[in-house]
Amino acid sequence: MMKIAIAGATGRMGKMLIEAILNQPDAQLVGALEHPACPQLGEDAGAFLGKKTGVAITADVAKVLAEAEFLIDFTRPEGTMAHLAVAETTKTKMIIGTTGLSSEQIDHLKKASEKLAIVFAPNMSVGVNVTFKLLEIASKMLNQGYDIEIIEAHHRHKVDAPSGTALKMGEVIADALDKKLDEIAVYAREGHTGERKEGSIGFATIRGGDIVGDHTVLFAGEGERIEISHKSSSRQSYAQGSLRAARFLQNQTTGLYDMQQVLGLRK
Numbered sequence: 001m002m003k004i005a006i007a008g009a010t011g012r013m014g015k016m017l018i019e020a021i022l023n024q025p026d027a028q029l030v031g032a033l034e035h036p037a038c039p040q041l042g043e044d045a046g047a048f049l050g051k052k053t054g055v056a057i058t059a060d061v062a063k064v065l066a067e068a069e070f071l072i073d074f075t076r077p078e079g080t081m082a083h084l085a086v087a088e089t090t091k092t093k094m095i096i097g098t099t100g101l102s103s104e105q106i107d108h109l110k111k112a113s114e115k116l117a118i119v120f121a122p123n124m125s126v127g128v129n130v131t132f133k134l135l136e137i138a139s140k141m142l143n144q145g146y147d148i149e150i151i152e153a154h155h156r157h158k159v160d161a162p163s164g165t166a167l168k169m170g171e172v173i174a175d176a177l178d179k180k181l182d183e184i185a186v187y188a189r190e191g192h193t194g195e196r197k198e199g200s201i202g203f204a205t206i207r208g209g210d211i212v213g214d215h216t217v218l219f220a221g222e223g224e225r226i227e228i229s230h231k232s233s234s235r236q237s238y239a240q241g242s243l244r245a246a247r248f249l250q251n252q253t254t255g256l257y258d259m260q261q262v263l264g265l266r267k
Helices: 010-022 059-065 077-090 103-112 126-141 165-177 236-249
Strands: 001-005 027-033 070-073 092-096 117-120 146-154 201-206 213-221 222-231 253-259
Touching: 001 010, 001 059, 001 077, 001 236, 010 027, 010 236, 059 077, 070 077, 070 236, 077 092, 077 103, 092 103, 092 236, 092 253, 103 117, 117 222, 126 165, 126 213, 126 222, 126 236, 146 165, 165 201, 165 213
Parallel strands: 001 027, 001 070, 070 092, 092 117, 117 253, 146 201
Antiparallel strands: 146 213, 213 222
16 A cells, blocks of 8 residues: 655646545555645645545644655655655655656756655656657658657646656757757747748747647648647546656656556656
8 A cells, every 4th residue: 555645635627636546446545735824724634625634734744744755746846855855864756747847856856866765856747758759750861851849738827837747858859860959949929030940849828718738749841740739638647657657666766757657658
């Protein structure tokens, strides 16, 4: 039985994760974390489902992680890093889907993974990670004569852009082309931009409504276009992927992994 705690328990993703855990025979909800000013502190974590779990929403990170084997965290960078600092002492394994982490924060993850096992991925969806593999294959085959653009759309409440998934797509493509994304990415176009620079990867961002997450990579050649897309209609896919990541970490003691490794798409 996997003993799992959820960070950001009252958010959209947190609720989806709690529901997924309660429906899994091999998982047990042992903790539900929120920030100290959260009005739902003290409530049962399953109240939104009309269920009693016996797990109260709390801001006591140390107490929760002392009881949890895994922490699933889809919060904000500052929250994730605060949770990580405690997890390093309790050796609680972490599944991190938080986006917008800085390079320094990612370096901290790498350092922490010497003490505990971590899965860190910008998107936990199985379908998205299969899409990453398809992009790797396509990029190697379409490495000449095709312009590459990445278009992503999310709900109005998303605070970072481009999305972590879009950036990961860019990294996968750049790696397949033996290039560094930082050197070829174009994140904004306005005014007289001149002709498109050969070999660049463009990003376009859409924010609106309740879009869960749409991503399309366009390979535009002479006389043809190839599009590889993934569209999410529910956060359920992220929750199920997170549980697969937890099962993967059951056999790991230390190390930093991604969903490609969890799914066996990359060693």
